[in-house]
Amino acid sequence: MTALVNVIVTLGMLYVVPAGLRLIDPARLLRTARLWPVAAAPGALCLWLPRGTPATALAALYAAACLALAARAPVRLLRARSLTPPAIAVATALVSPSIAATALVAERAGYRLFGFDLDILALTVPHFHFAGFTAALVAGLVCRAVGGRAGTGGLARWAAYSVPAGTLLVLLGYFVDDWAELLGAVVLTGGMWAVALLTWREVRPAGADRTTRTLLATSAAVLVATMLLALWWAAGEATGITHPTLTWMAATHGLGNALGFALCSVLAWRRLAADARPADPRPADALTPDTRTADRPDHRPRTTADRVETSP
Numbered sequence: 001m002t003a004l005v006n007v008i009v010t011l012g013m014l015y016v017v018p019a020g021l022r023l024i025d026p027a028r029l030l031r032t033a034r035l036w037p038v039a040a041a042p043g044a045l046c047l048w049l050p051r052g053t054p055a056t057a058l059a060a061l062y063a064a065a066c067l068a069l070a071a072r073a074p075v076r077l078l079r080a081r082s083l084t085p086p087a088i089a090v091a092t093a094l095v096s097p098s099i100a101a102t103a104l105v106a107e108r109a110g111y112r113l114f115g116f117d118l119d120i121l122a123l124t125v126p127h128f129h130f131a132g133f134t135a136a137l138v139a140g141l142v143c144r145a146v147g148g149r150a151g152t153g154g155l156a157r158w159a160a161y162s163v164p165a166g167t168l169l170v171l172l173g174y175f176v177d178d179w180a181e182l183l184g185a186v187v188l189t190g191g192m193w194a195v196a197l198l199t200w201r202e203v204r205p206a207g208a209d210r211t212t213r214t215l216l217a218t219s220a221a222v223l224v225a226t227m228l229l230a231l232w233w234a235a236g237e238a239t240g241i242t243h244p245t246l247t248w249m250a251a252t253h254g255l256g257n258a259l260g261f262a263l264c265s266v267l268a269w270r271r272l273a274a275d276a277r278p279a280d281p282r283p284a285d286a287l288t289p290d291t292r293t294a295d296r297p298d299h300r301p302r303t304t305a306d307r308v309e310t311s312p
Contacts, residue, residue, distance in 0.1 A: 013044050024093065040065070042058035069094055087140075090140045139192075166189070178234070199265075
């Protein structure tokens with residue numbers, strides 16, 4: 001299991017996070033996104049070293065970068081002056097790597113932080129890179145793309161709130177009990193299934209080419225299966241029913257979320273952003289319902305390509 005988890009985490013550190021930062025705000029976060037692989041390299045390297053001082057020092061370097069990124073979250077919320085669903089989702093995404101990095105430092109040091117087993121700390125690292133950072137980011141992007149369209153706008157806003165809420169509840173469940181963690185899994189799963197539905201119905205048709213639409217379809221379909229596995233595992237931990245082992249979850253739920261959901265989502269949204277109009281440089285946490293939707297012949301919301309600008 002260790003090698004597989006390390007590969008998943010390395011992917012999150014070196015590609016998913018910097019690519020996601022470009023989607024959050026291609027203007028203010030461009031430099032951070034470009035430098036992120038350099039900051040993340042010590043974290044990725046420490047995964048492959050034995051526990052001890054060198055690995056802990058490298059993990060601490062990565063944690064410092066993640067904490068600096070987390071500090072941007074309150075700044076963005078203050079700048080926005082409103083707790084819109086995309087703003088909450090993006091703030092969650094910015095904070096999540098710091099939680100992952102804190103767990104990484106403790107695990108590499110062999111320290112049972114808050115009494116947690118080292119295996120749990122090791123799995124916290126990918127969880128908050130993908131269920132935390134990527135899931136919250138995509139929920140915010142979906143909410144922004146759908147906007148205020150009647151019938152789906154409410155679902156999009158609910159998803160953008162429930163994914164951060166579910167992630168927080170899962171984290172709190174670590175400190176309370178398995179039933180609290182199950183509640184978090186239920187909320188998170190509901191939010192992610194809403195993201196999957198909206199991606200399939202509203203965002204996928206807006207893809208300008210078959211590759212983009214296939215990536216979006218894959219990310220939506222994978223979420224249905226991987227989050228069902230998450231529910232099964234959490235229910236098993238709380239009730240004692242037969243459920244997958246952590247190793248099996250890493251090979252199915254973890255790998256599926258990393259490759260099928262996170263990687264495909266980021267690639268798709270970057271392709272959508274590449275088609276964006278340069279005249280519309282709004283960041284991902286701006287909630288801008290499009291009142292011109294009703295004027296479009298097909299009554300579809302404006303595409304993500306109409307809404308997001310990416311960097312060169």
